Amino acid sequence: MSELRQDPITKRWVVIANARNNRPVHLKKNAEENKPGVNPFAPGNESLTPPEVFAFRKEGTTSDTLGWWVRVIPNKFAAVSLDVTCDEDLSGFHKKKPAVGSHEVIVETPDEHADIALLPHDHMTDIWRAYRERMQTLFQNPVTEYVQIFRNQGYGGGASLPHPHSQLISLPLVPKNIEEEVYHCGQYAEINGRCLFCDLIVEEQRTKTRIVAENEDFIAFCAYAPRFPFETWIAPKNHAADFSNATENMLTNIAALYQEVLQRLAQVLGKLDYNMVLHTAPRNLKSPLAYHWHVEILPRHVQRAGFEFGSGCYLVTTSPEQAAGWMRESNNPEPA
């Protein structure tokens, strides 16, 4: 069973995916408690995973063998699938539909101990090229309404395997957070004739207090009203709704600024559990100004608890100005 269900009170769609009960949890309370086990993402273990759908690999090497440095595979414990696994029911009190989509793992490096903040810059750019390639491919399927790319680092970030990897899930509907952001950006564009995110960047550049770092194409800043202390957003400086249209030059520059932000966070907070999420335009954006793609980095060193899950109001005990100040002052080591 893998179905999308809508909560009648909040209208939120969730995925109920029983099969994932069986997924391995190699990270328990912390990395030190790991039971030694077979690492399905390690080079040499390619046969333990479903066949790869994309890879950067040495010329002349063949799929599902050694020679890759970034490898994309279907998730063995997929939350969604391209098979129809339940009937659609949108007319009853409770509404559901099949969770039709793809769930993939981007294995980011053959080195299970690598710190991705310190990967060579070209390597990190290839990870972003893989994101773009998979997003482009998945949007070619007309059932895809959205593709959520995300990364869980460490137990606190919800990772179940320590080997560096990110994931993507494509969905046949636009999930709640994206729908909300698109709604408010669309409303703003209609009233002001400008992109809300572009105006936010202008405001951040004017006040400067929350800016962490910049390069030619991107700006990184601590969110004004974050859900997590040290929550940092990275956005293209020039208007761009859809990540899958990012140029080669932009991929090079997002890779660099992403690594710089991760390094600065680690300098301030130490070894860091976090989530990275990529927000991009859904299919059929009403106006090209109604969205602006960006990356959110959500440090997970502080628990979100009853107040946050109950009210939807978040309690944050480090001001974004203080966080950004510490991150600016931190020593930024050069990537290898």
Next chain:
Amino acid sequence: MSELRQDPITKRWVVIANARNNRPVHLKKNAEENKPGVNPFAPGNESLTPPEVFAFRKEGTTSDTLGWWVRVIPNKFAAVSLDVTCDEDLSGFHKKKPAVGSHEVIVETPDEHADIALLPHDHMTDIWRAYRERMQTLFQNPVTEYVQIFRNQGYGGGASLPHPHSQLISLPLVPKNIEEEVYHCGQYAEINGRCLFCDLIVEEQRTKTRIVAENEDFIAFCAYAPRFPFETWIAPKNHAADFSNATENMLTNIAALYQEVLQRLAQVLGKLDYNMVLHTAPRNLKSPLAYHWHVEILPRHVQRAGFEFGSGCYLVTTSPEQAAGWMRESNNPEPA
């Protein structure tokens, strides 16, 4: 500084409260790692907390001395305060206002090792009486638009002290989750002339598969489209928007069903980290049918990660029907 800030993209209000940086964290990764320290909630340590605002205590004993069995005190590390701590700015690009409100701790028992699921039923009823009393009192302040009552159990639930306690935060605005629920309930009432929650209860009673337990006044069921595996809601069977109007009889019955649900969850899942949140009508509900108060119990044995925080779509790997079945079959010990 304690201010409410609005995120420009999602319109979510959050609390930025720098002072809480200094709060104690006695629970680290798990209870076993606790450093021995002074427990400010222990009987005999009443002078270590701000003066109590309410208590159930033995006749003849005086405030802030021994003799209490439920004690409500202002939170020493308050997220909000009745002092105005920043200027309001609702006209600029970024919007903020003072986080004016009360943040209180309900110390649930003098016994720091008590399992609240097993407290005598009368004692648990007094805890619910304390919730009602404080909510009534805080709504008398015209600045209060909402009162969020919540409980964090264990490290996974975000508790920072192991002594059994719950908390409340009153806010000068209606937080996002409540606003959303009230919006959808209001819309439904307008179209159908009935309460959405009342109809949900009828549907759950018809299908029965998600019901966990019932008594005279309340029904407990696993949510159809939950955010957490085993997420269980408890709601009055007869329409009631506002918890602060709950009768003595209702308090007796919510106390009993709450304990039963916690016991059944512990039977199935073992020692349990969870959040309890109480959702009630905000001030100025447009129609008496536009809300229905209820309790949500959110087990926290599974991490919420990048997919959930990124998309707002939740991935749940135990179906509510399976969870409710296990909870129904569990052995329900009688309260002491």
